[in-house]
Amino acid sequence: xxxxxxxxxxxxxxxxxxxxxxxxxxxxxxxxxxxxxxxxxxxxxxxxxxxxxxxxxxxxxxxxxxxxxxxxxxxxxxxxxxxxxxxxxxxxxxxxxxxxxxxxxxxxxxxxxxxxxxxxxxxxxxxxxxxxxxxxxxxxxxxxxxxxxxxxxxxxxxxxxxxxxxxxxxxxxxxxxxxxxxxxxxxxxxxxxxxxxxxxxxxxxxxxxxxxxxxxxxxxxxxxxxxxxxxxxxxxxxxxxxxxxxxxxxxxxxxxxxxxxxxxxxxxxxxxxxxxxxxxxxxxxxxxxxxxxxxxxxxxxxxxxxxxxxxxxxxxxxxxxxxxxxxxxxxxxxxxxxxxxxxxxxxxxxxxxxxxxxxxxxxxxxxxxxxxxxxxxxxxxxxxxxxxxxxxxxxxxxxxxxxxxxxxxxxxxxxxxxxxxxxxxxxxxxxx
Numbered sequence: 035x036x037x038x039x040x041x042x043x044x045x046x047x048x049x050x051x052x053x054x055x056x057x058x059x060x061x062x063x064x065x066x067x068x069x070x071x072x073x074x075x076x077x078x079x080x081x082x083x084x085x086x087x088x089x090x091x092x093x094x095x096x097x098x099x100x101x102x103x104x105x106x107x108x109x110x111x112x113x114x115x116x117x118x119x120x121x122x123x124x125x126x127x128x129x130x131x132x133x134x135x136x137x138x139x140x141x142x143x144x145x146x147x148x149x150x151x152x153x154x155x156x157x158x159x160x161x162x163x164x165x166x167x168x169x170x171x172x173x174x175x176x177x178x179x180x181x182x183x184x185x186x187x188x189x190x191x192x193x194x195x196x197x198x199x200x201x202x203x204x205x206x207x208x209x210x211x212x213x214x215x216x217x218x219x220x221x222x223x224x225x226x227x228x229x230x231x232x233x234x235x236x237x238x239x240x241x242x243x244x245x246x247x248x249x250x251x252x253x254x255x256x257x258x259x260x261x262x263x264x265x266x267x268x269x270x271x272x273x274x275x276x277x278x279x280x281x282x283x284x285x286x287x288x289x290x291x292x293x294x295x296x297x298x299x300x301x302x303x304x305x306x307x308x309x310x311x312x313x314x315x316x317x318x319x320x321x322x323x324x325x326x327x328x329x330x331x332x333x334x335x336x337x338x339x340x341x342x343x344x345x346x347x348x349x350x351x352x353x354x355x356x357x358x359x360x361x362x363x364x365x366x367x368x369x370x371x372x373x374x375x376x377x378x379x380x381x382x383x384x385x386x387x388x389x390x391x392x393x394x395x396x397x398x399x400x401x402x403x404x405x406x407x408x409x410x411x412x413x414x415x416x417x418x419x420x421x422x423x424x425x426x427x428x429x430x431x432x433x434x435x436x437x438x439x440x441x442x443x444x445x446x447x448x449x450x451x452x453x454x455x456x457x458x459x460x461x462x463x464x465x466x
Contacts, residue, residue, distance in 0.1 A: 067260070067263075068175050068195065069195065069198045070256070071131065071171055071172075071174065071175045072175055072195060072196065072198040072199040072202065073198050073199065073201055073202040074171070074202060074252075074253070074256065075138075075168045075171050075172055075175075075199070075202070076198070076199035076200060076201070076202035076203045076206075077202030077203060077205060077206030078138065078164065078168060078202075078206065078249065079107070079165075079168060079203065080202070080203035080204075080206050080207050080307070080331070080335055081206050081207065081210050081245075082103055082104060082107055082161070082304075082307075082308065083207055083307045083308055083310060083311070083328075083331050084206075084207050084210040084211055084214050084215060084311075084328055084331065085103065085210075085214060085242055086100050086101075086103050086104075086308050086311070087100075087215070087311040087312060087324055087327075087328070088214055088215060088238075088239075088241075088242060089103065089154065089157060090312075091324075092234075092235050092238055092239060093154045093235070095154075096432075096436045097309075097312075097431075097432035097433075097435040097436050097444075098429065098432040098433050098435075098436050099154075099432075100308075100432065101305075101308060101428045101429045101431065101432035102158055102429070103157075103158065103161060103308075104304050104305075104308055104424060104425060104428040104429070105425040105426075105428070105429045106158040106159070106161050106162045106165070106425075107161045107162065107164070107165040107424070107425070108165065108300070108304065108421060108422055108423070108424030108425035109162065109165075109422065109425045110162055110165035110166045110168070110169050111165070111169055111418060111419060111421040111422050111424070111425075112419050112421075112422035112425070113166075114165075114166045114169045114170065115169055115173075115418035115419045115421070116418065116419065118130075118134075118166075118169050118170040118173045119173050119418065121133065121170065122170065122173050122174055126264075127174050128174075128260055128261075128263060128264045128265075128266070129264050130170060130173065130174045131170075131171060131174045131175075131257075131260050132257050132260050132261050132264065133167075133170055134167045134168070134169070134170030134171035134172075134173070134174065135167065135171060135253050135256055135257035135260065136167070136253075136257055137163065137164075137166050137167030137170060138164055138167030138168060138171065138249075138253050139167070139250045139253040139254055139257070140163055140167070141160055141161065141162075141163035141164025141165070141166070141167055142160075142164060142246040142247065142249050142250035142253065143246075143247075143250050144156070144159065144160035144163055144164075145157070145160050145242060145243045145246040145247075146243055146247075148160050148239070148243075149236055149239040149240060149242065149243045150236065152232045152235035152236045152239065157239075169418075173418070194342065194343065194346035196342050196395065196396055197339050197342035197343045197346070200335055200336070200338040200339030200342055200392070201339050203335035203338065203339070204332045204335045204336040204339055205332070207328065207329075207331035207332050207335065208329055208331075208332040210245060210328070211325050211328030211329045211331070212325070212329075213241055213244065213245045214241045214242055214245055214328075215311075215324050215325040215328045281416065283406070283413050283416060284416065288401075288402060288404070288461075288462060288466055289402050289403065289406070289413055289416075291402070291458050291461060291462075292398055292399070292401055292402020292403070292417070292458060292462070293402060293416055293417050293420045294420070294454070294458075295398045295402070295454060295455045295458045296395070296398055296399065296402070296417050296420040296421065296423065297420040297421075297422065297423030297426075297427075298423055298427065298451035298452075298454055298455060299391075299394045299395060299398060299423070299451065299455055300395070300420075300421050300423045300424040300427075301423035301424055301425075301426055301427020301428060301448075301451060302365075302427060302447075302448035302451035302452060303391050303394075303424075304424040304427070304428050305427050305428040305431040305447065305448050306334070306384065306387055306445070306448055307331065307334055307335070308428050308431075309431070309435075309441055309444070309445075310327065310330065310331050310334055310384065310385070311324060311327040311328050311331065312327075312441065313381070313384060313441050314327040314330060314381050314384075315327050316441065318376045318377075318380075319376065319377070319380045319381050320377065320378060320380075320381040330381075330385060333382075333385045333388070334384075334385045334387070334388040335388055336388065337385065337386060337387075337388030337389035337390075337391075337392065338388045338389065338391050338392045339392075340389065340392070341361075341388070341389045341390070341391070341392025341393060342392045342393060342396075344392075345357070345392055345393035345397075348393075349393065349397065353463050353464075354397045354400065354401060354459075354462075354463075355397075355401060355458075355459045355460065355461070355462045355463030355464070356459065356460075356463050357393060357397065357459070358393070358394060358397045358398065358401070358455065358456075358458070358459030358462075359456045359457075359459030359460050359463070360459075361390045361391075361392070361393060361394065362390070362394070362452045362453070362455045362456035362459060363452075363456050364389075364390040365387050365390035365391065365448075365449075365452040366449050366452050366453060366456075368383045368384065368386050368387045368390065369384070369387065369445050369446075369448065369449045369452075370449070371383040372384040372442075372445070373442040373443075373445055384445075390452075394455065397459075398455070398458065399417060401458070401459075401462040402417065402462070403417070404462075404465065404466035405466040427447065427448070427451060430447060431444045431445075431447050431448065432444070434446070434447055
């Protein structure tokens with residue numbers, strides 16, 4: 035999952051004119067730079083799926099409370115999205131990337147006081163700051179990769195680029211499960227109270243701190259490298275936003291429907307990813323230990339990676355709208371199969387939904403924003419805010435799980451989201 039292009043509108047017939055003078059970053063270098071950013075922010079976002087079960091145990095949370103992790107993380111898209119785009123307009127892509135990377139680093143460092151105080155609210159604040167940096171970095175990344183080529187291959191190109199985002203979401207949970215879910219404490223938080231409970235939370239959350247400190251160090255190195263090239267990128271063009279942040283575009287049926295689908299898609303994808311560990315730990319599903327279940331998160335996001343590489347080819351041959359409708363129906367079918375069966379079939383059919391998710395984000399975005407012309411910057415800013423669905427849908431899914439006592443019934447909400455997306459695929463199957 036990644037943020038849509040924002041801010042920049044060049045000629046709709048030509049690729050972005052970057053890297054044509056000596057001393058500039060050439061196109062291959064720029065593409066490698068963007069791929070690296072996709073990998074980093076994708077991996078960091080997927081780590082939420084690992085720390086949710088850890089924090090759920092440490093603070094004896096129900097599913098609704100645990101989903102506040104995703105709520106605080108994705109709320110940053112609504113709060114920071116448009117200001118972040120304006121910041122990048124003002125200081126440029128490379129300096130904007132540095133600002134985002136440093137903000138991400140600050141969020142990682144905030145896990146230190148969160149652990150020392152053993153306070154869930156401080157963890158949530160750290161995640162919001164971390165996500166704010168992720169938003170700014172994504173504001174830089176997607177416009178560059180989407181504009182480095184011909185308009186008629188934008189569906190395929192953006193899907194291919196986001197495969198590297200999925201590579202990060204595949205690798206990070208596997209490593210994170212080993213580092214964060216690997217402790218084997220002889221007691222659990224619900225058996226302790228008072229000072230003993232605080233000490234237990236501080237000790238057990240140290241694994242989270244160590245993981246994010248390593249990320250902070252890596253982000254500092256990447257930020258330093260990008261800063262060295264801050265003046266090498268030429269040819270940037272940015273248009274001022276029109277109207278009240280482009281909200282008037284929601285009156286256009288194709289764009290308004292597409293923005294809603296971004297909200298629902300991100301929400302469904304994040305909700306399912308957040309529940310994977312607890313879902314697979316259920317005795318009637320696979321009965322796995324926490325760490326073993328955490329390692330399988332990589333299969334969910336890995337399916338998205340494989341699907342995006344395949345989709346980058348398929349979308350050149352088949353109507354993007356029909357492909358979107360097809361994978362949406364596939365996701366609904368897999369949810370139905372998972373909830374109606376037990377054992378390995380139930381578990382792996384849920385994980386296979388990642389393959390269905392693969393092409394949804396870039397395809398919804400490009401279909402929604404077709405023919406916006408000089409309003410493309412405003413449109414992508416609105417879609418940026420629509421990623422707030424990653425905060426709302428998982429929280430509501432947690433509420434359903436707590437109310438019904440069933441994770442299987444809670445999955446009906448993501449299934450409903452996919453049904454709406456399937457309708458959009460059919461609606462937008464023809465060019466605007």
